Amino acid sequence: MPHIDDETLALRALGEDVLDPGQRLHLDDCPACARTVADLARAVDSARSPSAAPELVPPAPEVWSRVHRELGLTEVPDTLAPGGASGASEHADAGGDDEAPRADVVELAPARERRAWWPALVAACAALVLGIAGGVLWERRSVEPAETTVASAVLDPLPAWPDASGEAVVQETADGRRQIVVSVDAPAPEGTYREVWLLRADVSGLVSLGILEGTEGRFDVPDGLDLAAYPVVDVSEEPLDGDPAHSGDSVVRGPLA
Numbered sequence: 001m002p003h004i005d006d007e008t009l010a011l012r013a014l015g016e017d018v019l020d021p022g023q024r025l026h027l028d029d030c031p032a033c034a035r036t037v038a039d040l041a042r043a044v045d046s047a048r049s050p051s052a053a054p055e056l057v058p059p060a061p062e063v064w065s066r067v068h069r070e071l072g073l074t075e076v077p078d079t080l081a082p083g084g085a086s087g088a089s090e091h092a093d094a095g096g097d098d099e100a101p102r103a104d105v106v107e108l109a110p111a112r113e114r115r116a117w118w119p120a121l122v123a124a125c126a127a128l129v130l131g132i133a134g135g136v137l138w139e140r141r142s143v144e145p146a147e148t149t150v151a152s153a154v155l156d157p158l159p160a161w162p163d164a165s166g167e168a169v170v171q172e173t174a175d176g177r178r179q180i181v182v183s184v185d186a187p188a189p190e191g192t193y194r195e196v197w198l199l200r201a202d203v204s205g206l207v208s209l210g211i212l213e214g215t216e217g218r219f220d221v222p223d224g225l226d227l228a229a230y231p232v233v234d235v236s237e238e239p240l241d242g243d244p245a246h247s248g249d250s251v252v253r254g255p256l257a
Contacts, residue, residue, distance in 0.1 A: 002218050003026075003030065003032065003033055004019075004023050004026060004027065004030075004033050008023065009033060009036050009037055009040065010040055012027075012037050013037050013040035013041040013043075013044055014044055015044075020213070021213070022211075022213040022214075147171040147172065147173050147179075148171065148172050148173075148174075149169055149170065149171055150170050150171070150172045150178075151169075151170040151227065151256040151257060152167065152168065152169045152170065152256065152257065153167065153168040153169075153232075153233050153254040153255055153256045153257065154166075154167055154254050155167055155168060155182075155184065155233060155235065155252035155253060155254040156252060156253060156254055157186075157251070157252055158249075158250045158251060158252065158253060160249065161186055161237075161251045161252065163186065164184065164185065164186035164251050164252050165184075165185045165186070165252065166182065166183055166184040166185060166186075166235060166251075166252040166254075167182075167183055167254075168180055168181065168182045168183075168233040168254065168256065169181045170221070170227065170256060177220070178220070178221035178227075179218050179219060179220055179221060180196070180198075180209065180218070180219050180221060180233065181216070181217070181218050181219075182196050182212060182216065182217055182218075182219065182233065182235065183215055183216040184212065184215055184216075184235050184251060184252055185215060186251050186252070188237075189237070191239070191240055192237050192238060192239055192240065193211055193212075193238050193240065194211065194212040194235055194236065194237060194238065194251065195208060195209075195210070195211055195212065195235070195236050195238050195246075196208070196209040196210060196211075196212050196217065196219055196233070196234070196235055197209065197233070197234040197235070197236060197246060198221075198225070198227070198230035198231075198232065198233060198234070199230060199232040199233075199234050199253075200229065200230055200231075200232070201231055201232060201255070203232070205230070206230075206234070206246060207222065207225060207230055208244070209221070212235060227256060231255050231256045232253060232254070232255050232256070233253065233254055233255075233256060234246075234250050234252075234253045235250065235251050235252050235253070236248075236249055236250050236251065237249045237250075237251050
């Protein structure tokens with residue numbers, strides 16, 4: 001199965017139950033996807049924590065001095081100059097008659113009111129998580145070896161499934177890993193599932209690749225398996241009877257070429 005898409009991973013990190021059964025199994029077995037969800041979940045938890053609300057700290061007098069200089073304002077008041085209140089005290093002690101200007105005091109809203117914007121911050125964090133997920137997954141996938149199509153098959157319907165159709169594509173990465181992408185177009189009856197197989201040309205042997213969930217799936221070809229010896233792709237309809245053997249009810253089938 002391919003990696004879970006970035007939007008789904010981000011929603012999972014936000015606590016949304018968006019995974020189908022196949023994706024849950026993949027997340028349990030895929031360290032890369034699990035690590036991405038864990039990293040994004042930590043970012044979400046940090047943003048949602050009440051302790052993450054920023055504490056407003058007054059800027060140092062030196063900051064105001066630099067602002068005045070950058071804006072080309074007149075003489076910097078003593079209360080804003082380095083030394084702050086001490087500068088004003090020295091000015092008064094020197095016998096100056098003019099009272100040093102005072103900065104306006106702004107009453108801060110109570111903490112509960114300042115936190116009224118908290119839901120907006122969480123929403124912004126969610127958007128950021130989606131962006132991070134996209135970047136992380138793009139980086140992860142961009143470093144994976146490029147895939148080359150080495151074989152394909154048109155999957156023809158079997159007599160019991162005259163309206164079915166499908167196709168299979170064998171892809172190989174630069175490091176030699178092989179995968180088969182299988183797609184099937186046929187309605188699935190209730191209480192059954194579909195399984196993908198590789199068969200010998202004379203149907204004297206078969207290898208299961210896994211369960212097809214939905215209409216398309218990606219399956220690893222076992223290391224060392226000779227596709228020339230098992231060149232036929234088969235998709236079967238299987239009952240929920242606990243028997244791992246092929247049911248004998250094939251939906252579509254076709255040889256790789």
